[in-house]
Amino acid sequence: MFKTAGGLVALATVLLLAPSASAQPIEIEHAQGTTTLDAVPQSVMVTDWAAFDNLDALGIEVIEGVPASATPPYLAGRVPADAQAIGSLQEPDIEGIAAADPDLVIVASRSRTSYPMLSGIAPTIDLTVDNHDLIAGVEANITRLGAIFDREERAGELVAALDAKVEEARAAAEGKGTGLVIVTNAGRLGVYGPGSRVAWIYDALGVPSVFDDVDDSDHGGDAISFEYLLETNPDWLFVVDRDAGVGGEGAARALLDNDLIHETGFWQNDRIIYLDPAAAYVTMHGYSGLMVLLDQVIAGYEDAS
């Protein structure tokens, strides 16, 4: 009897200890190697808004450092008031991070070159996403963060919700014709093609593009003229309004409102979808941002039909 009781106690002890099993060191594989964490991080510094977006979506509230600039408006209310500003998106404040001594630092696309430096200061992971398979990359990051912070279940829900939203957008776009993603900036136009930060519109949603090769070698996309839009005449135009992203509201619409564009089908049929500039241009690999964009795409297709 006592033996059994002792056995039960032992079993109960094991069961009680089980949740803290994740306090065992865990190894995280990421874009620049493998990082070992001794326990669930209690203080995190992110050098990238997409990483913040994903942590926020997972409900993780131990973020103590965020980028100093370019806060996406859709995230602004979520940033802890006492979060430390740790440098620009491209150049994290290495000294500030070192002084704060966080349990985990997250770098990503824009800040990835500071990985060697930061990984010598604190456990650091690189969550850079390959734009050629953007949705899968974002989901892998959510799963990875879920494992680190012991939120596997929530991560699973987010991945499922994202998959469902992509499927919904895919269905909305199906059979609706070709599309083209452009960026407007200071009165000029650029096209975004495969491998760009918005390539998922072509890859994941299956929107047929109007071109075969766009080399998105610089951030603004390839420079094009209004004639390019007139001649390629996509059925749908997706616009990343870089000017609106910095406060010039509706700048892209004013820019497109001209005699040449009035000739195009997408203008005449009102098939222009203005994407959230911050989500498309700044975060692009964040869960909430992607959901915002997907909702805009779905709404755009549904409103027009």
Place this chain on the structure above:
Amino acid sequence: MGVVVALTMMLAVASLFVGISDVSLSTLFGAGAHDRAMRVLLVSRIPRTAAILLAGSALAIAGLVMQIIVRNRFVEPSTAGTTESASLGFLVVTIFAPGWPLMAKMLVAAVFAFAGTALFLRILRFVPLRDVMLVPLVGIMLGGVIGAVTTFFAYRFDLLPSVLAWTIGDFSGVLRGRYELLWFGLAATILAYVAADRFTVAGLGRDVTTSLGLNYKAVMTFGLALVAVISSVTLVSVGSIPFLGLIVPNVVSLMVGDNMRITVPWVAALGALFVLLCDIVGRIVRYPYEIPIGVTVGVVGSAIFLYLLLRARGSRG
């Protein structure tokens, strides 16, 4: 001169037929003529070609006027802080009064360009011996400082990509209704021609100018104003086109000498021709995408700039 003008005219006509839309004599006037080709011609092609001719000639003239005022062959708006100042002005007005009409923004940019160039002239007073190499270096350093201020504020206000877009000259966005400010450049060019003799005299120095009965300060201020207006209208309309104002007047000087009455038409025509050529190349090389004019002119221009600098050093032994 006749050859240059004829060549420019020929290229200008050719420029009307380079682009993505099908614009040719047959689509314009042929049997199956449709009004789309004509519309593209009127809305897109003619404005673009006009913008190129206006910006090219005006910027080259701005360089010529600056070189005479400063009495140094190696200055022009982009090597004297003028372009950077105009850019800063445009940024300031974009931040504080984004809703102002383009004309008002351009005026603010012009005021900044004027102030920046005046500052450059003031600094030059302290440059010993007016070393031929030192003058453009001082200008480039001043431009660097002003550019750093611009970058700082652009960064704080998340406007860096916009500033980058202004600073790279690009005609791809030119359409009817979006380049007309450049006609001010033509006005400035004509004024430069009218005042050519005064500038030539002022180029001889304060003492000579004053003894010939001219108001030296007034001539200088007028020259500065012309340069500021040209720099700011081109910056606001199409962006900055580096080195143009430097190489064209120098090449003309090698060809026909330094009498401004003679050189102004040459500089204007060659400036237009050079930009026209670079823009056509930029439109063709990566068709259907474009290479911004700032890049093509920058590549060719910096090579010629280096050649001119080394040549000057060589001739001084």
